Amino acid sequence: AQEKYLNYSLSVITSRALPDVRDGLKPVQRRILYTMGQQGLTATAKHRKCAKVVGDVMGNYHPHGDSSIYDALVRMAQPFSLRMPLIDGSGNFGSVDGDNAAAMRYTECRMTAIASEVLADLATRTVPYKPNYDGSKEEPVVLPSRVPNLLVNGATGIAVGMATNIPPHNLKEVCNALLKLLRDPEIKNYQLVTSDAVQGPDFPTGGQVINSKEELREIYGSGQGTIKLRGTTRSVKSGSDRILQITSIPFGVNKAAMVERISEIVFSGKLPHVVEARDLSTDEVRVDILLKKNADEDKVLAYLYKHTQLQTNFNVNLTCLEPTENPEVGTPNRMSLKEMLWHFLHFRLDVITRRLTNELNSLERRIHILNGFALIFD
Numbered sequence: 001a002q003e004k005y006l007n008y009s010l011s012v013i014t015s016r017a018l019p020d021v022r023d024g025l026k027p028v029q030r031r032i033l034y035t036m037g038q039q040g041l042t043a044t045a046k047h048r049k050c051a052k053v054v055g056d057v058m059g060n061y062h063p064h065g066d067s068s069i070y071d072a073l074v075r076m077a078q079p080f081s082l083r084m085p086l087i088d089g090s091g092n093f094g095s096v097d098g099d100n101a102a103a104m105r106y107t108e109c110r111m112t113a114i115a116s117e118v119l120a121d122l123a124t125r126t127v128p129y130k131p132n133y134d135g136s137k138e139e140p141v142v143l144p145s146r147v148p149n150l151l152v153n154g155a156t157g158i159a160v161g162m163a164t165n166i167p168p169h170n171l172k173e174v175c176n177a178l179l180k181l182l183r184d185p186e187i188k189n190y191q192l193v194t195s196d197a198v199q200g201p202d203f204p205t206g207g208q209v210i211n212s213k214e215e216l217r218e219i220y221g222s223g224q225g226t227i228k229l230r231g232t233t234r235s236v237k238s239g240s241d242r243i244l245q246i247t248s249i250p251f252g253v254n255k256a257a258m259v260e261r262i263s264e265i266v267f268s269g270k271l272p273h274v275v276e277a278r279d280l281s282t283d284e285v286r287v288d289i290l291l292k293k294n295a296d297e298d299k300v301l302a303y304l305y306k307h308t309q310l311q312t313n314f315n316v317n318l319t320c321l322e323p324t325e326n327p328e329v330g331t332p333n334r335m336s337l338k339e340m341l342w343h344f345l346h347f348r349l350d351v352i353t354r355r356l357t358n359e360l361n362s363l364e365r366r367i368h369i370l371n372g373f374a375l376i377f378d
Contacts, residue, residue: 009160013332014321017157018164020330021320021340022347023118023143024150026157028072030143031061033086036111037119047090047108054104063133066104074101077109082153083168083204086115096205096249096285097256118145126354128327141328144351148174148344150320151337154201162332164319167201167227167251174198174341181341189221189338198337201227201314206248206285208232220337223318230311235297244297246287250312255279258309259287265307273300323347 015027023030035057041048054069062069075081077089080096091107094100101107111119121144129138154168177197181187192198193216200209200216208230211219219225229250236243249255262277273295278288291300305311321330322343335343 013159013162014329017159018162018319018321018330018332019150019155019157019166020142021150021322021335021343023145024148024153024155024320025118025143025145026072026155028057028062028064028069029076029086031057031139032069032073032076033111033115033119033143034122034140035060036087036109036115037122041110042116043088043111043113045110047088047110050089050104050107050109053109060137061132061139070101070104073104073109074107080205083202084114084147084152084171085112086118086149086153088112096254096281098254114147117147118143118149120144120146121351121355124355124358126351126358130328142323142347146348147171148178148341150344151198151340155320159332162319163317165315165317166320167314167316168203169198170202173202177337178341178345181338181345187338189336190217192337192341193217193220203229203251205251205253206232207250208248219316220318223316223334223336225316227314227316228311229314230305233301240293242291242293242295242297244289244291244300246285246289246310248285250309251314253309253312255281255285255287261308262287262289262304262310265303270307271300271303 017026019026020030025033032053036053039048039053039056041053050070050073054066054073057069058064058066073087074089074093077085077087077093079085087109088111089107089109092099092102093107122140126144128141130141131137132139148171150166151169151174152171154166155164156166157164177192180192180197193200193213198220200211209216210228210230215225216227219227231249231253232247234245234247236245249258256279259277259279262274265271266274266276273292275290275292278290280286280288289300291297317334318336318340319332319334320340322333322335324331
């Protein structure tokens with residue numbers, strides 16, 4: 001049992017739950033994007049049924065349940081789950097209120113422009129390949145991503161005996177940090193967490209990070225810690241009414257459940273300063289909390305932060321797979337911000353070197369033939 005369980009846990013860690021530090025993708029996500037690339041579903045192509053994509057992924061590379069593949073595809077298309085979605089969905093792909101996506105026979109998808117950058121350079125075999133589950137095809141071990149996808153889109157996963165929870169970041173900030181590391185390879189971790197590089201997480205649902213710069217530096221240095229996250233609010237006067245408007249919510253919070261919880265508190269009389277809570281959201285979040293005339297706004301906010309999900313904690317755990325001597329297997333490791341950026345830069349150097357070597361080889365083969373023609377025709 002011990003041996004079998006060890007094999008199972010190793011399989012979950014290396015080929016299911018943890019993302020690769022180089023392209024920031026889990027195997028199922030990588031297989032979805034690779035399949036869409038093979039089908040030519042670029043950002044300018046016509047949308048195609050998700051069922052077709054899921055079927056091809058399942059038949060060719062990922063012999064597991066269709067629902068797990070479709071769930072991964074849906075998450076990559078949700079603008080409130082990923083900072084920069086990799087899939088452009090057409091149809092119902094769920095909402096911040098916790099609604100599920102429509103069945104895959106109804107929805108359609110194609111890649112976004114940034115996903116094409118994740119797949120760029122694949123044509124010239126710049127990354128190692130491995131046989132698929134039945135040996136009939138080959139699939140890439142990692143995608144030659146030009147995008148620092150792991151930090152930009154984050155990742156969450158529970159393996160056996162370890163987990164990962166990487167927050168999303170701003171693409172421009174991550175690129176600035178990469179440039180700083182390129183200029184000075186000896187740079188310290190804390191020098192990468194500055195106002196001209198990574199300022200902290202950048203969540204797709206907005207919200208406000210209330211940690212100090214020192215706390216953030218500690219988190220990015222050790223690879224773990226807790227980020228305190230609040231929704232943003234503003235005061236509005238509408239006639240004689242005083243309204244507290246919630247304009248963004250913490251990442252991963254179900255908005256409908258949060259509004260329901262606020263209403264419960266109001267109706268139970270625990271928050272006598274508030275008349276009612278109304279959800280008036282459209283594409284943007286807007287929850288109106290109607291205050292009484294003599295209400296103390298700060299006290300209302302303090303109560304909501306403490307007793308509802310208007311303030312939450314995001315437990316950072318920067319665990320991912322780093323490459324080993326065996327190109328097909330990664331080893332799990334908790335990294336600092338600098339280590340993640342270092343691995344990405346070295347991976348890109350490797351990809352570009354391979355691409356140029358391949359181009360040189362094909363040119364040399366062509367020159368060899370042309371030299372032969374020159375001899376024959378002379």
